[in-house]
Amino acid sequence: MSPLQRLGRWIGNHLILAGGLLVLIYTFIPIAVVVLMSFNQPKSKLIYRFDSFTLQNWLHPCADPSMCHAVSRSIQIGLLATVAATILGTLMAFALVRHRFEGRSAANLVIFMPMASPEIVMGSSLLALFVASGFGGQLGFFTILIAHIMFCLSFVVVTVRARLAGLDNNLEQAAMDLYATESETFRRITLPLVFPGILGAALLSFSLSFDDFIITNLNAGNTTTFPMYVWGVAQRGVPMQVNVVGTLMFVVSIAIVLGVEINRRRQEKALV
């Protein structure tokens, strides 16, 4: 290898890593702004820039009570949608991985389509359905919940299915060989092994539901979720407490991801 080539390869090696790190840093810039602005005391409600440091936003997160109502409504909807979507989606994933049946490809298509459709189209279709079936006046909590379960479902199926497909069948066979009944095998072998996938799917569902704006906004009526609250205040002056919620969302999800990872490593060590 000539020195020139070696130099080229060295640059290639480190240039790509440096480029990757730059892209990564770029994705964190707005997060830094969110954290910074959560400590901001704005001079005017209409000018969105950092003026001076304060802890007031963190001490009084509910200075605007309607924001806290919106957050708690988002959490309620998120939890209910997560539970429903995770149960329905896990059942579907089991059917798709463990069973052969007619209409399989149709089922796969219907599960795939919500992930490949623009949200604005799904949102307006649902709205058209609700209005056509006479529920146009009752848009609110339940119509949002219905929509959220619908779009979380596919993501749950895909996540659990991936985990289930990667499972080692031999473990279940071994349990059966050792005279475990079908339900014992399921409870003590299959479920614990699939559980990380189910947990991941649930976390994904919650964050999808909590963060959804486009579908929710079309089907919400007068109900306000947190993203809709932010949308509203974006036109008329953003209270800095919005950034407190943003920072908290970031910190809590990082803590959950790290917790899951540490737990996994500990279990792996325990096995060795």
Place this chain on the structure above:
Amino acid sequence: MTAVSAPTQTPTVQPARRAQRPKRKLTAYWLLLPGALWLGLFFVVPFYSLVATSLYDPQGSVLTGYDMTWAFSNYVDALQAYWRPLLRSLVYGGVATLICLVLGYVLAYAIAFKSGRWKSLMLVLVIAPFFTSFLVRTLSWKLLLSDDGFVVNTLQFLHILGENQRLLATPVAVVAGLVYNFLPFMVLPLFASIDKIDHRLIEAAGDLYSRPYVGFFKVTWPLSLPGVVSGTLLTFIPAVGDYINAELLGSPKQRMIGNTIQSLFTDANNYPAAGALSVILMVLILVLVLFYVRRAGTEDLL
């Protein structure tokens, strides 16, 4: 049993299991039923309602009710009135997808091949920023790109931007927002594909005296094509339908089709036009996706 089995079925079924088959088959339908019902009722049926809505008599209103008049003219009217935001959405979405592809490829490649033992940490870092609310993130871009902000000042100092030029309320800001918000949809599928590539193949290209960039375009790029296809689709589809970035970072001159559909539904209460536009958008995307997948598929074969 064999007569109805799917062609993909694996032929090695133990004889003992075969007796259980009919029962297990029913189990599959029971497991599938609740979720399938939900998707059927709230995903498939709504499309029918949407198409029906798009053919309603445009003279009606939400209060008085709509008559079904098979008004196909709604489509012509909608296209004539709103072809600009529709075209703009496709262009913005396409440009954002291309930029995402470049940035995402560099990041995914670095994680797959250059990150060593930091691989799983870097993967977590890719999605970490996106745990914060979409809207709050986009608001911070509004701050970053504001007229006396750091980015504008730097660009003006470098004379890339003129004295009175701004970033906010320009197509640049909207596309930048789209790129940022949909980047993980590009990185994750790309990573999944690149990570699977056998590194020895790339080394073999080098051993056979191919220059690095030739090796890249002859080996790495073709092998990562599945990730490129799914990444570009997962980025392009939501980016075309998005209107949050256009609303928060743009001006009425950057309105995208999502803005139009949304305001036709909620502000103007013009359901037939909004329905027609939604159907047009969905059909356009389906056609583009089918065309693109077929194209990418054949290129893969060549």
